[in-house]
Amino acid sequence: MAKHSLDKDKIKILLLEGVHQSAVDVLERAGYTNIEYHKASLDESQLLESIKDAHFVGLRSRTQLTAEVLNQAEKLVAIGCFCIGTNQVDLAAAEKLGVPVFNAPFSNTRSVAELVIGEIIMLMRGIPQRNAQCHRGGWLKSANGSVEVRGKTLGVIGYGHIGTQLGILAETLGMRVIFFDIEDKLPLGNASQVHSLEALLATADVVSLHVPETPQTKDMFGAKEFSQMRQGSFFINASRGTVVDIEALAEAVKSEHIAGAAIDVFPVEPISNDDEFVSPLRGLDNVLLTPHIGGSTAEAQENIGIEVAGKLAKYSDNGSTVSAVNFPEVSLAQHAGASRLLHIHHNRPGVLIKINQAFSAKGINIAAQYLQTTAEIGYVVMEVDSDQAEEALVELKQIDGTIRTRVLF
Numbered sequence: 001m002a003k004h005s006l007d008k009d010k011i012k013i014l015l016l017e018g019v020h021q022s023a024v025d026v027l028e029r030a031g032y033t034n035i036e037y038h039k040a041s042l043d044e045s046q047l048l049e050s051i052k053d054a055h056f057v058g059l060r061s062r063t064q065l066t067a068e069v070l071n072q073a074e075k076l077v078a079i080g081c082f083c084i085g086t087n088q089v090d091l092a093a094a095e096k097l098g099v100p101v102f103n104a105p106f107s108n109t110r111s112v113a114e115l116v117i118g119e120i121i122m123l124m125r126g127i128p129q130r131n132a133q134c135h136r137g138g139w140l141k142s143a144n145g146s147v148e149v150r151g152k153t154l155g156v157i158g159y160g161h162i163g164t165q166l167g168i169l170a171e172t173l174g175m176r177v178i179f180f181d182i183e184d185k186l187p188l189g190n191a192s193q194v195h196s197l198e199a200l201l202a203t204a205d206v207v208s209l210h211v212p213e214t215p216q217t218k219d220m221f222g223a224k225e226f227s228q229m230r231q232g233s234f235f236i237n238a239s240r241g242t243v244v245d246i247e248a249l250a251e252a253v254k255s256e257h258i259a260g261a262a263i264d265v266f267p268v269e270p271i272s273n274d275d276e277f278v279s280p281l282r283g284l285d286n287v288l289l290t291p292h293i294g295g296s297t298a299e300a301q302e303n304i305g306i307e308v309a310g311k312l313a314k315y316s317d318n319g320s321t322v323s324a325v326n327f328p329e330v331s332l333a334q335h336a337g338a339s340r341l342l343h344i345h346h347n348r349p350g351v352l353i354k355i356n357q358a359f360s361a362k363g364i365n366i367a368a369q370y371l372q373t374t375a376e377i378g379y380v381v382m383e384v385d386s387d388q389a390e391e392a393l394v395e396l397k398q399i400d401g402t403i404r405t406r407v408l409f
């Protein structure tokens with residue numbers, strides 16, 4: 001019988017940024033007890049120290065896993081982003097190292113959409129500035145600049161999970177929904193797709209951004225786009241801070257072209273709750289500022305903990321990479337009496353043939369085998385008779401192009 005690559009209690013799991021207790025519970029139930037848990041993110045030197053002997057790392061949006069950090073994480077097997085965004089991880093570098101990255105693609109979708117709905121109502125009623133006035137002893141009792149959301153037009157940029165959910169909720173309040181997306185999308189409810197950003201900006205009473213951080217979305221919203229928005233319209237960003245030129249937004253608000261804004265994400269965010277938040281938007285009463293809490297609800301965090309920890313445990317237990325964001329997706333049913341081996345290799349022609357020839361020469365019987373590739377790497381999950389697993393592992397290690405290989409059970 002083949003020995004496991006590593007006993008479960010020797011598998012170190014590093015959890016950062018206060019991921020929900022549900023993640024710890026899932027991992028412990030699966031037998032993974034060697035968990036290093038941190039309530040906040042680590043500074044770079046602490047991160048390098050903690051990650052160097054970690055097999056799994058779990059993080060949220062703050063921790064930057066650059067190629068440099070990943071190259072020093074020699075034992076790293078997989079990464080879990082306990083959030084939607086994965087831009088904080090160098091996905092290509094992780095892929096090249098044979099490290100799959102998992103996330104929670106929709107566990108906090110509803111939380112973000114609900115927050116934005118609340119913000120639309122607050123902005124259209126002028127609540128941020130009235131609230132600020134009251135705190136200073138003022139009394140701005142007036143209907144000036146206050147409108148119902150019913151009948152107004154919401155322009156959603158990025159009609160994915162959050163954008164569609166937001167659109168549905170906005171329609172239940174009587175809003176008209178238009179959206180712009182680089183892909184053709186099925187409009188839900190009565191929403192309609194517009195095919196240029198300009199058309200959306202010229203029509204919407206409130207614009208809400210829900211795009212991912214990509215090279216194309218970086219700085220996609222600046223002075224030009226604000227000037228194309230309707231006079232007195234509102235602006236919301238709960239996607240990523242790098243998407244918006246924040247100085248240009250401050251100018252557009254100060255000039256009163258934009259009547260109010262709600263911003264949850266910033267180009268530079270404090271590393272911890274003890275650090276100062278610095279932004280040109282500070283002090284603007286009609287701008288609602290929130291500290292990147294769009295997905296921070298009890299429900300979302302608990303669900304994310306369960307979802308991502310479950311994906312990490314599954315990868316560790318049976319090699320399943322289903323829903324990995326940077327990796328070939330493979331899942332294989334288990335066969336009695338067989339041991340499972342994983343082989344991650346540079347994607348070049350003939351690797352599978354070489355594996356099969358090597359096994360054939362040694363008389364190693366393959367009970368099941370599955371290969372998936374991306375442009376960069378190939379991932380083979382296979383099962384061999386248990387008494388031949390050690391020998392098979394030795395053969396796999398010698399295959400030209402191997403990035404990493406291990407026996408799971």
Ligand SMILES: NC(=O)c1ccc[n+]([C@@H]2O[C@H](COP(=O)([O-])OP(=O)(O)OC[C@H]3O[C@@H](n4cnc5c(N)ncnc54)[C@H](O)[C@@H]3O)[C@@H](O)[C@H]2O)c1
Binds near residue numbers: 157295
């Ligand atoms: N504030 C928070 O706490 C919080 C919480 C969750 C997610 N987010 C952010 O919100 C983003 C969106 O989340 P989602 O789940 O809806 O993602 P998603 O992938 O389901 O949808 C993104 C949509 O944006 C579109 N898109 C991509 N590039 C575009 C461009 N240049 N112009 C127009 N459309 C473009 C895509 O085609 C897709 O339809 C995430 O990537 C994350 O960064 C923030």
Ligand SMILES: O=C(O)[C@H](O)COP(=O)(O)O
Binds near residue numbers: 061083085296
């Ligand atoms: O990508 C996400 O899901 C959000 O930005 C939330 O990130 P957080 O878990 O760091 O709050």
